[in-house]
Amino acid sequence: MTDLHDASSRRWSAPAILRQPVVHPDRSVFAYALRAQPVPPVEGEAPGPDAATTARAIDAEYGLLDLPALAGEHPLLVRATPRLLSGELVLTGSPVRLVLEIPGDLVDSPDLPDQLDRLRAAGVHAALGDYTGSPAQDALLTRAHIVKVDARSDPAALADLVVRAHDAGATVIAEHSDTHALIAVARTAQVDLLQGPMFERDGDVLAREFSAGELQCLELMSLLSDDPVDQAAVIGLVAADPMLTVRVLHLVNSSAFGLPREIDSVRQAVVLVGPHHLSALAISSLVGAQPSTVGELWAILTRALACWDLAGADTGYTVGLLSAVAEQRHLAVESLVSRTGVSQEIADALYFHAGELGASLAAVVAHEANDLMGVLAAGKDPRDVSAAYLAAVPEALAIASSLSVEPA
Secondary structure (H helix, E strand, O other): OOOOOOOHHHHOOOOEEEEEEEEOOOOOEEEEEEEEEOOOOOOOOOOOOOHHHHHHHHHHHHHHOOHHHHHOOOOEEEEOOHHHHHOOOOOOOOOOOEEEEEOHHHOOOOOHHHHHHHHHHOOOEEEEOOOOOOHHHHOOHHHOOEEEEEOOOOHHHHHHHHHHHHHOOOEEEEEOOOOHHHHHHHHHOOOOEEEOOOOOOOOOOEOOOOOHHHHHHHHHHHHHOOOOOOHHHHHHHHHHOHHHHHHHHHHHOOOOOOOOOOOOOHHHHHHHHHHHHHHHHHHHHHHOOOHHHHHHHHHHHHHHHHHHHHHOOHHHHHHHHHHHHHHHHOEOHHHHHHHHOOOHHHHHHHHHOOHHHHHHHHHHHHHHOOOHHHHHHOOOOHHHHHHHHHHHHHHHHHHHHHHOOOOO
16 A cells, blocks of 8 residues: 655656546437546645646646547547647647637636637637536537536526536536436426436445346456365366357457467357456446446456556456446445455455445445545545556456457
């Protein structure tokens, strides 16, 4: 675990990079939103740097990012800085559909209207962030394709802001749409899109029985969570299920593995695919992965890989997978723990965020909610969590894309 006080000298060297999906009401992904946020000091530390120094650090961090890898085929909304708006900083390798989000503290710049016109001519659209209906923001409405409001606002005020943005022809995104109640408020206000973690933080839990296919996948997860993994038992389970056999062979022969020859042996396929990819395959079967739901599977696998990295143990991957699929399927964690028969260490991490596994999970979940204080409360440096999460994103997309294509 990172010693936060020992790390204080580097905490302000760069911000944490936060990435959230922007989704339609059915949870299909419209875009991804990216912002760089300074890490708040912990007790006993000196205050952070001034605004100019922070802006330079954010610009430097943006310049290091592989933006297409973070957005896939979707638009990317990037929280703007003065240098991005002026054109002094150009994001290299940026996706085709780039949107610069104008934060509330930059809307008073007298150069902003001309800057937005130049950016539009270059194919870069604008979003108004932190929209509260101020005169300076209203003057920019006709130049904004997207307007962001806060789902936590007073419902009547929120509805008025949405009407004003719609009247100007803008698409409206409700930020902080991370609970059932806030999503309901946002939808009542007739926003177009929601931004927050992929899955509700307090989603309803459904009591139901598992199907035979789901039980087979959970049994596979159980075998893969053992240390060491009983390879013969895994091979036997896969070989006994025609659907699992087809999906494992399809995966190992996909472009994700790039093998020089086709594999037609279940034993070889299981060995080559490995425990992590087999766990991902089991999870994809549980969530009903298909091209339309690749965003959800992408989010599940990103959490799992980030937890694995932070915890420094394969069990971290299992914790991340089970926690995310419980949220996605609205299942009680207890039912997944019971069916998979995972260790007490994993169960305690899922139930109570106990131990290093639990701390890693708590930090990643807080990171997904753009909650830096929650990351700190879990005993983690937000920069470490941000780095682990961003590193997981492209690998998770590659796996999710392979698993979301059904074999012919």
